[in-house]
Amino acid sequence: MSETGDMGLVVVGAAGRMGQTLIRAIHTIPGARVIGAVERADSPHLGRDAGELAGVGRIDVAISDDPLPVFAKADGVLDFTTPASTVEFAGYAAQARIVHVIGTTGCSADDNARIAAAARHATIVKSGNMSLGVNLLAVLVEQAARALDAGDFDIEILEMHHKHKVDAPSGTALLLGEAAATGRGIALAGNDVRSRDGHTGVRREGSIGFATLRGGSVVGDHSIILAGTGERITLSHHAEDRAIFARGAVKAALWGRGRKPGLYSMRDVLGLS
Numbered sequence: 482m483s484e485t486g487d488m489g490l491v492v493v494g495a496a497g498r499m500g501q502t503l504i505r506a507i508h509t510i511p512g513a514r515v516i517g518a519v520e521r522a523d524s525p526h527l528g529r530d531a532g533e534l535a536g537v538g539r540i541d542v543a544i545s546d547d548p549l550p551v552f553a554k555a556d557g558v559l560d561f562t563t564p565a566s567t568v569e570f571a572g573y574a575a576q577a578r579i580v581h582v583i584g585t586t587g588c589s590a591d592d593n594a595r596i597a598a599a600a601r602h603a604t605i606v607k608s609g610n611m612s613l614g615v616n617l618l619a620v621l622v623e624q625a626a627r628a629l630d631a632g633d634f635d636i637e638i639l640e641m642h643h644k645h646k647v648d649a650p651s652g653t654a655l656l657l658g659e660a661a662a663t664g665r666g667i668a669l670a671g672n673d674v675r676s677r678d679g680h681t682g683v684r685r686e687g688s689i690g691f692a693t694l695r696g697g698s699v700v701g702d703h704s705i706i707l708a709g710t711g712e713r714i715t716l717s718h719h720a721e722d723r724a725i726f727a728r729g730a731v732k733a734a735l736w737g738r739g740r741k742p743g744l745y746s747m748r749d750v751l752g753l754s
């Protein structure tokens with residue numbers, strides 16, 4: 482805990498796009514404070530002040546490559562890094578029995594199993610999208626999928642992100658796919674169509690299709706298309722600024738403080754479950 486009673490937060494991946502956005506967000510949110518910043522051992526940013534790097538001025542937190550001592554004095558960790566590092570950080574958060582907010586996407590089933598195991602001791606909030614808008618959209622998608630029969634409406638999910646993104650479909654697209662599958666009363670696994678190429682045959686009734694676009698600086702666009710015969714419904718979200726994810730992540734950390742260990746979602750945090 483920080484000396485002020487504020488929630489002391491560590492930002493891992495502090496020099497990344499989300500890492501810097503998180504440091505700027507924490508700077509403006511009452512009740513939270515950056516007390517640690519972590520980057521990889523070979524990062525050119527080690528030793529730099531995390532606030533100066535993020536553009537908010539000196540905060541007297543030097544970027545370190547050693548998570549253990551930093552986690553030991555923290556109340557929570559904000560993690561938008563890579564699946565392998567997130568699994569490692571989940572183990573450290575469990576040892577320290579603190580809150581771990583995970584925004585990292587592209588985790589495998591094995592990664593998710595390890596994160597779930599860590600949630601026996603850490604309070605973990607994990608979501609493919611931390612924004613209020615997308616989590617509300619997921620509720621609407623679930624309702625629409627439930628209301629519209631698979632025989633009448635086909636569900637397709639289209640996403641576009643910046644050219645630096647490394648995983649596909651996006652975590653958000655998968656979250657929305659899960660919501661659609663829940664609405665339809667089916668599992669997403671086995672009913673998802675991740676790509677199409679060549680002679681695909683006709684569309685399988687009840688499947689949920691994904692299409693991925695990458696380019697430029699797009700922060701994150703998602704559309705869910707419910708396509709019927711003679712009509713089409715499109716539900717969309719457009720992220721204009723990464724600050725929406727960062728504010729959601731800080732909200733999740735504050736919500737998790739003092740809560741019993743477990744694996745929670747942003748829907749839990751936002752009361753949308």
Ligand SMILES: NC(=O)C1=CN([C@@H]2O[C@H](COP(=O)(O)OP(=O)(O)OC[C@H]3O[C@@H](n4cnc5c(N)ncnc54)[C@H](OP(=O)(O)O)[C@@H]3O)[C@@H](O)[C@H]2O)C=CC1
Binds near residue numbers: 495496561609726
């Ligand atoms: N859930 C949500 O709301 C959102 C999720 N995301 C997800 O967050 C993740 C990060 O995105 P983004 O910020 O754009 O990516 P960046 O590549 O800009 O940032 C990731 C940062 O983590 C660092 N890093 C990698 N491994 C480690 C490690 N072991 N220890 C410490 N730091 C490490 C990277 O360092 P280096 O560059 O040296 O490898 C980099 O600085 C992605 O999975 C993305 O999909 C993004 C936005 C919103």
Ligand SMILES: O=C(O)C1=N[C@H](C(=O)O)C[C@H](O)C1
Binds near residue numbers: 653
């Ligand atoms: O990599 C990103 O940038 C984003 N990743 C998340 C995702 O995979 O859905 C959230 C957001 O769309 C931005």
